[in-house]
Amino acid sequence: MDFWEWYDRNFLAAQEHNVSIYELEWLILRLSDLDKLDLRLRSQNITQKITPELLTNLDCLWQKRLRNRIPVQYLTGSVTWRDLELQVSPAVLIPRPETELIIDIVAENCQDEIYKNGIWVDLGTGSGAIAISLAQYFAQAQVHAVDCSEAALEIAKLNAHKNQQQIQFHHGNWFEPLANLNLETKLAGIVSNPPYIPSLEVLNLQPEVTHHEPHLALDGGDDGLDAIRELIAIAPDYLISSGFWIVELMSGQAEIVRSLLKDNGKYTNIQIHQDYSGIERFVCANKK
Ligand SMILES: C[S@@+](CC[C@H](N)C(=O)[O-])C[C@H]1O[C@@H](n2cnc3c(N)ncnc32)[C@H](O)[C@@H]1O
Known part of the structure; x- marks a missing residue:
């Protein structure tokens, strides 16, 4: 041919x-x-x-x-994300271009030494994209990454090795694996791109997503905010004073998350950031 x-x-x-x-x-x-x-x-x-x-x-x-309708990234088993070459498989969400901005927002807001030399956690690490990028950016920091999927953690470990970054990986449910590490009030920052799509919507996304990407990485419960509520409630126990907190979310959720952070009472400096398409995609805050 x-x-x-x-x-x-x-x-x-x-x-x-x-x-x-x-x-x-x-x-x-x-x-x-x-x-x-x-x-x-x-x-x-x-x-x-x-x-x-x-x-x-x-x-x-x-x-x-x-x-x-298999995504091309799963067919080749690879993707470029920021300047990282990452392995992907159907065990992990394909890291999205809009998520790249989370690192820029962290960089912009966390210039002080307490952040640069601090302890960071990526919750729901998937392919490891965010954790690896954080470790690369904060070369002096200690980076932990958590996921409840063993298969995802295997890929994330491979990617950290391939990109020569030291990350401590933990298996389990959000903060649970951190409980025995004596990290309460020690974290300089918590970063997460959690599952945030309402359960019913997960079934009606593009076939590439609904049929091939892990629902564990997508499904955020009835209103999509189950994981984010948990991250808001527990993060203050782990963050240092002025510690940085940021999550990715979907269109229409940012103002709700802002209110949840305000109502919690332990956060200050709450900001909403848009992605490249002008969608309110990230909410960040500092612990008071
Ligand atoms: C939207 S994906 C994000 C993956 C990666 N951080 C990225 O940005 O491409 C969400 C991740 O959270 C993980 N996850 C879902 N529920 C979790 C839980 N209860 N505890 C820890 N991780 C969880 C999923 O396995 C998935 O890897």
């Missing part, structure tokens, strides 16, 4: 299946040593670089993408 014939056919097939043509390009670039210009300029040396075996493999993966 000729590469360009295959490419043109599948370019059209992507549009018919309502799949972004950039995903086709992404898959080709991930699996070959071509660059974007090769594709855009229809470079002649492509046919030498794409062997028949590679083309067969590309076709096999791409048909799974179109027919079974």
Whole structure:
């Protein structure tokens, strides 16, 4: 099969299946040593670089993408997030571009030494994306990461190793694994992208998400806020005075979370931050 014939056919097939043509390009670039210009300029040396075996493999993966709606990141088992190369599998949520901003917000708000040299926790670490990025940014800090999925923790450990970051991983339910570590009133910061989608909505997301991503990573209970309520209630026991608290959430939840933080009475400096699309995506605060 000729590469360009295959490419043109599948370019059209992507549009018919309502799949972004950039995903086709992404898959080709991930699996070959071509660059974007090769594709855009229809470079002649492509046919030498794409062997028949590679083309067969590309076709096999791409048909799974179109027919079974499997996300391309699960098909290749990898994703780039900030400057990290991360392994992913269906045991972990594919880290999203909008979540990248959580690190920038932390960096902007936590310039003092107490944060840079402090102890940080990423709750619900999944692939380890946030914890690894925190460890990279706060090179002097101690970073812990918690998840209740053993399979996710296995991936997160691999990713920390691959990206040469030291993180202490713990298995269990939110703060529970921290209880025996003598960390009460010792944390400089708590960061979390918890499950926040209302249970009924989880069943009606894009098929790529509903059918392939772990519901444990998505389902936040009836109103989506079960995990966030728990993080608000317990975090003050673990944070130092002025310790930083931040969560990611979905459109429509930020004002509710602001009220929950206010009503708790132990937080100050409550801020809402938007993502790249202008959605109120993060709420952060400091412990009083
Ligand atoms: C939305 S995903 C976030 C993954 C990753 N931090 C990211 O941003 O890509 C939420 C994570 O929380 C974990 N999780 C769900 N319930 C939990 C619980 N009760 N205790 C600890 N982790 C939990 C899930 O396994 C999942 O990895």
